[in-house]
Structure formats: structure tokens, C-alpha cells
Amino acid sequence: MGIDAQLSTYSDWSFVSATAIYLLAMGFAAVTQALGRTSKPVAARQLVTVGGGAEPPAARSAPPTTGERISRMGLALTWLGLVLHAAAVVLRGLAVQRWPLGNLYEYIMFLTLVAVAAWLAVAARFPVRKMAVWVLLPVAALMVLDGKVFYALAAPVQPALQSYWLVIHVTTAAGATGALVVPGIASIGYLVRDAHDKRPQWFRRVAPKLPASDVLDRVAYRTTIIGFPLFTFAVICGAIWAEAAWGRFWGWDPKEATSFIAWLVYAAYLHARATAGWRERGAAVLNVLGMIMMLFNLLFINLAADSLHSYSGVG
Template sequence: MPIDPVLAAYSDRFYLGAVAVYVLAMFLHAFEYVGSTRPVRAKALVGAGAEASAVDAVEDTANDPAGADGPSTPKRRSRGDTCGRMAVAVTIVGLLVHLGAIVLRGLATERWPLGNMYEFVSAICFAAVVCWLVVLKKSPSLRPVGAFVLPPVFILMFLGGTVLYAQAAPVVPALQSYWLAIHVTTVTIASGLLMVAGVASILYLLVKFGRAGKLAAKLPPIDALDRLAYRVTVVGFPIYTFAVIAGAIWAESAWGRFWGWDPKETVAFVAWVVYAAYLHARATSGWRTTGAPWINVLGFATIVFNLFFINMVVAGLHSYAGLG
């Protein structure tokens, strides 16, 4: 299978460009966080639609010196609010550049661009950013959380472009199957979503136990963080479940058995059990706000452990590709 070096080079440049744009968005979110004066913790949890719009109106009123009953004058956005809006716009630009890197990689190799750890990590970050932008579309009041969502995206993409980088090349024969597009893509999407949910649960615990300090005052209400983690996990968990089933079907086709307790398979199953336990705990009285967030963080840690330690340290049937 021929490799187009020109397209591969442009893919790498787009990847670096996406990292640079995400860094800019990350700093803009940080400036928003520092300069924000909105009383976001004065309200209880808000959802999408009318409730979110109502809270945005309250926040705009808080930023308007004239107040709600003042004269009808154009409202001036605070510096933090301006930076936050710019951060979202820059994130969208970064996502488009990131998409270009993935598409060009696939065109350069003439295969589905999920054949190694570099491509897999890139796709996970892409899924996480898409998830985050969808969340913002439905609940704009959660925007301050972006200051904590983008750093892990940057860290993963930095590692992908350095430690995990792989030259554009064909995949080994064992991966030349349509199941690569089905199984690995669904694992990628689920991992990206669960990363956002994990960040939300970590912030929830930091606020709940007073570890966030002054930063907690500018985060969304603690209930909003809990609901964000739950809603994203509710979407990500079925996708992850399908990915595990698809992997078992592919394993039967490639290796003659559905399940062999390979290290990758085992940890993937453990992660599935942990997330199932989280959803059960989230619906159980007494566990919803105590044990459930800890379980969600454990699930996120298991996903990260499976991504790095199992792929790069432990030998197994998945070692030849470092795939999820």
C-alpha cells in the first residue's frame, strides 16, 4: 500500500497547528477564569435550553453596572466573558485543523487513520473536544470548565506528537479489517467522552472537599458538575459497551475465540464494570453524591491505565499495534 509523503507531512503540520490552537484556547479559558466576576455559584444546577438562557441573563445582569432595572444601554461584556467567548471560537478553529490532520493522515496511508497509538490518541482528543463543544452548545453556563478540559487534551496530544509519534505507514495484516473502523472508532469516541466526564467528576470532588480553594468560587455549581459527568457517561457508556462487543467479535474472526483474557481485554472489561457500577451508584440513594463521583474517577483512571500502561508496558495480543 503506497504512502503519500506530501499528505503525511501536511497531516503532521496540521496536527502541530491544532496543538498550538488548543494551547491558545487553553490560555484564553485561563484568562476568562482569572478575570471572571460572574456569580456562577449563586445558582443551583441548570440544564440546557431555557434554564441555561435564564442563568446567562442573570450573569449578564451581574456584569452590567446599570443592573436589571437600570436604563436601557448596551451591555459591556467583562474581560473574562470576552476571553471565554474567544476561547470557544478558537477551540472550534482548533477542532477544524485537528480534523484536517486526521483526514490527511487517512488519505496519506489510504486506510482508516487509527492504526497506532499516535493516531489513536489524536482521535481520542478530537472526540473529547467535540463532546465539550456539544456540551457548551446545550449548557453555555458550563464554559468555565473548559479551563480544565483542554489541559488533558493538550497533554495527550503533546505525548502523541512526541513520545507516541509514528510515521505514516501501512498497518500490519492483522489490522487490515473493516473491524478496525468499527471497534477502534467506537473505543475512541467513548474514551473521549469519558475523559470529559472524568474531568467533571474530579472537579466535583475538589469542590466538595474544599480542595479547589478560590478556584471553586468561579466554577459552575457543584450539582452542575455532577450532572455533566452523569449525562456524558450515559452517552459514552453504551458506545463503550458496543466497542467491547465489537472487539470480541473481531477477536473471534482474527484469533478464533471471542475472549481470551488478554491484558487489554481484561482491563477493558474492568473499566466496563466500573462504569456500570458508577451508573448504578448514581441512581442509588446515598451513593449519588458520595461514592458515585469516586467510582467515575476510578473508571477514568482505568481508561488511562489501559491506554498507556497496558499498551506500552504489558505484552499481549494487542501489543503489535498499541490499539484501544
Template sequence: MPVNQTLASFSDTAFVTAFFIYLLALIVSLFHYIKVSGVIDARRERERLVEEESGQELVSVGAGSGADVATAGGDTATGGGVRSDAAAALPDADSLHERERRADRIGGMAQSLVWLGIIIHVATIVLRGLSAGRFPFGNLYEYILVVTGFAMIAAAIVFQRREWRVMWPWVLTPMLALLFYGGTELYAEAAPVVPALQSYWFPIHVSTVSIGGAIGIVSGIASLLYLLRMWQPKGRERGFFGAVVRPLPSAKVLDGVAYKTAIVTLPIFGLGVVLGAIWAEAAWGRFWGWDPKETVSFITWILYAAYLHARATAGWRDAKAAWINVLALATMIFNLFFINIVISGLHSYAGLN
């Protein structure tokens, strides 16, 4: 079937548009991140000053008697006045609430931009498929388009909760890096797929693996942020990295996001591996041949299973389990790039038309 160059051109234009909308969403989400950090700083500083004032007043009330009490009381009034001035220099509760509302509105803008980017991202994929008259999984450029698209959809659904939108910069940055690399170094013109991919198993297997892998990326990023939060506990952040991590949710929330998304990743990704084995039997006469991509995909699935098992095992529910999930993410990325591009195997055509 000849390629429709008009639709292929529209797909390329939509790709560039989606990329820049995501970039704008990243800028807005960073602004939101900074605003949230400022609100947290102001709130904590005000609480600290109020606690110091309360402590000073308690000490003054219990100190001495008679003239001593009067003297102490006078000193307290002076000291209390100084501290009250310091506290008054900070925003009051209403001002803090208003600043928080403004930050939430900016977070909502970022969320809206992300959804707009997703719509155009999906249009990029659909137009690419229509231009070639096939499912758009024929080369590594298209595969990255699909994986990042599913990952963005999964993240947008998870981050519907207002307090979780501060995680967007941590997701958008790697997604933009993947799209940039895919659209520059791995770009391929729309064309028919090689004969090995001309099978009804092709869209079934690749779409299932893509969905599982995309959700796994969100899970892995959440585990990375969980490890950062464990290193810089909420309310006790220190230094430069503490300032960077400050707006993030608590370690418990981040661990919950990683765990719940991994629960979805395991069966979907595993089903994709099984469907690939069924397709291999139909195409090559065997279910499993320890091809590099098959092997690394299986290892990735084992790592997700190991993470969920460790997460449910006493003594492993902390950083140990999270590191397994991060390793699964690293293995998936290794499989996506190194195995497809560098290693020669039966799946080497994934990087070519």
C-alpha cells in the first residue's frame, strides 16, 4: 500500500506541536513547583516562630515571683514584641491560603496543557498509522511515540489529585528527552513494515507490551522519587537537594503510587511477553528462543514480580524494594535502546522500517 505523504506530514507537524506543548507544560509545572515550595517555606517558618513565641511565654510565666516576675514579664513583652514583629513579617494564614490557591491554579494549568499535549500526541500516532495503512509500531521512532503516549496518559490519570501534580516536572523531563531523541536520532519516514511484522499478532503483542512498559515507567519514576524523599524526609530537608525535593509528597504517598502502578504493570507486561511467545511459535516455530529482547523482557518482568514480592515482605518494604523497581526501570530502558539498536537478534528490525 502506498504511503499517504499528506497524512505523514500532518503526523510530523503534530509531533512537533505536541513536543512544544509538553515543553510549555514543563515550564508551567516548574513554576508551580517553585510556588508550592515557597508556600511550604513560609508556612514552616511561621509555625516555627509561633512555637518559639509560645515556648518563650511559658518560660516567662513560670520564672521567679514578685519583682522578679515583673522584670521577667517586662523582658518577655519586649522579646515577645520582637518575635511578633518577625512573625508579622510573614504572610498570615489567609495570605498563605491565597498563595496556595494561586499555586493550585498554576498546577491546574499545567495539567490542562498536559492533556492538550496528550490529545495531539495521540493524533500524531493515529495519523502516522493512517499514512502507512498499518498500526504505528513499525520502527523504534513509532514505538517511542506509543510508549511515551501511554506513559503520559497513565501519569495524567494518576496525577488528577491536586497534591500529586508537583510530580509533573519529574515525569515530563524524561518524556521530553525520549521524544527529542526519538524525533531526531531515531526518526524514520513512514513506510510499510517488514514482512516479519505483517501479522495480526503484531498490534496485539506490541500494544500490550507498550501499555505495560509505559505504566512501569511511571512506577519506576515514583520509586526514584520515593528514594529521594527517604533521603530527605518531609519536614527535615537539608541543603540543596532538600530544597529540590521539598514540594514532593511524603514517602508514603510516593511509595503508594509506585506500588499501585506496579500492580497494574506486572500482569499487562507479562501478558505482552506471553503474546509475544505465541506469535513467535506462529512465526518461527518455537515459543521461546532466548533471543536478547525476549530474555531482557523476561528479566524485566521478573524484576517487577520481585519488587511486588519484596514490597509485601516484612523487612523489605523500604528502600530495598524501591531499588528493585528502579532496576526494573533501568532494564526496560536498556531493552528499549541498547537491545534494539546495538545487539543483533531476531528483533533487530524494531529500529528499522
């Protein structure tokens, strides 16, 4: 199976371009944050009827403010980055003539693609554009790290990964990790909003520019109930693949153990979210802890731990 060097180069260019565009969109989002509100209500004039009764005020849209225009530009840039990002993944797969999730570089490339797609889906559904800079920051950081540190030349997949379980298990694991970045950031935002009155003055200036606490709580919960079942499926598929490859379903390998702990944390979050006394701040802390465990599993376990998964950098 040959490698198409030209398509691999195009994939690299697309990935670098997407990273640059996300960084630019993050800059636009930071400017929007600095400007504060992106729109201002305009008082509508009351219309008095011939009979003397006043009609309810008619809502009239305000002209876009500078902040709102910059916010829209940042959102458009994020969509452009997503298109280039997706092209990078597809071109990588065509270049190597296999499923493009055979090493840590490709894994993070796909994971960050899912994270951005999840963010754009949330931004289309909820009034949360003000947290764009906080979502794009970890995504762009991971992509820069991916391109600079984890980059791998296009090559055939290792024999141990030549299985249809690569498509099923690794794709769902990467997809779940990417999807769970958004609720983790939303829960951090919730904690910031919740605590802003008790913090220093600079902190109190930042917090009101985040979306409302109840919106952040809903975003965190609704995206987690999508990402958690996907993560559960990935863990189950990993156990089945482990039995086929190593003769056991579970061996408390560092990556398996960390994944299980992360799974327990997210299960506890979903339970806490429905429990009186834990529904708000306590549940948000658990959700942030879950995201930290997922990122720890992605970076530290893959790179530093003595794990059966270390040969691939994925799992």
C-alpha cells in the first residue's frame, strides 16, 4: 500500500491553515469579550390607536454593534477553519489509504475537529458565543502541540492496529473526548460566574462577560449526555478489542484504568446533576474533573506511562 506524498502535504497545509484560522477567530472572540455586550436593546416607540388605547411596544432590531460584527466574523472564521480541518483529516486518510486514526497526531487532529464541530452546534442552539475564546483556546493549543510535537509522517498503520476495531473503538474514543471538551469548558465558565462576587476585582470584570449561569449549566449537561454514551461505547469496544488482541477484556492497564476513572467521574456528574444539593456547583466541579481526566489520559498516559497502548499513541 503506497503513500501519496502530495495528498499528505495538502493535508498538512490544511491542518496548519485551520490552526491559524482558529487562532485568528480566537483573537476576534477576545476582542468581542473586551467590548462587552455584543448588542444593545433599542426602545421601541408606542403606537397610540385612534380609540386612545396603546398597543404593546413593537420590537425593533438594533443595528449591529462593533462587537456583534466582530463576533459574527469570528464565527465565520471558525466555520472556515472547520472546513479546512475536515479536509486535513480526509486528505490524510486518502494519502495513507487507511482510516486516519493510526497515531497520536491523527488522533488529536480528529479529536479537535469534533470539539470545534460540537462547539459550533452548541453556539447555533444556545446564546453562548461569548465563551468562544475559552473553547478555542484549548483546541488551538492542542493543535499547535499536535503539529509541533506529535506530528507523524504519513505511513501505513502498525500491524497491531490493522483491525476494524480501529475504526470503531478509536473513532468513538476520539469523538467522545472531543465532544466532552465543550461541557468541561462550560462548567468552568459556570464556576467562574458562580464565584465572581467573592473574587478580586479583575475576576469580577471577567465573569459578567460570560454567558448566564443557567445557560452554561444547560450546555454542560446536554452536551455531556451526548458525549457520555459515546464514551461508554468506546470503553466497551476497547474491552472487546483487548480480548481479541491480548486475550483478556480488562487488565488495569494505565490507559484502561484512567478511562474507567474518567467514566466514573462522568457517571457521578450525571447523577449529581439530578441530585438536590449537588445540582449546581458540585456537579460542575465533577464535570471539570472529568475533562481533566480525559486530557490527562490523552497526553500523560500516552506519552509517559508504561502502557500496552503506548505503541500506538492512541486507544
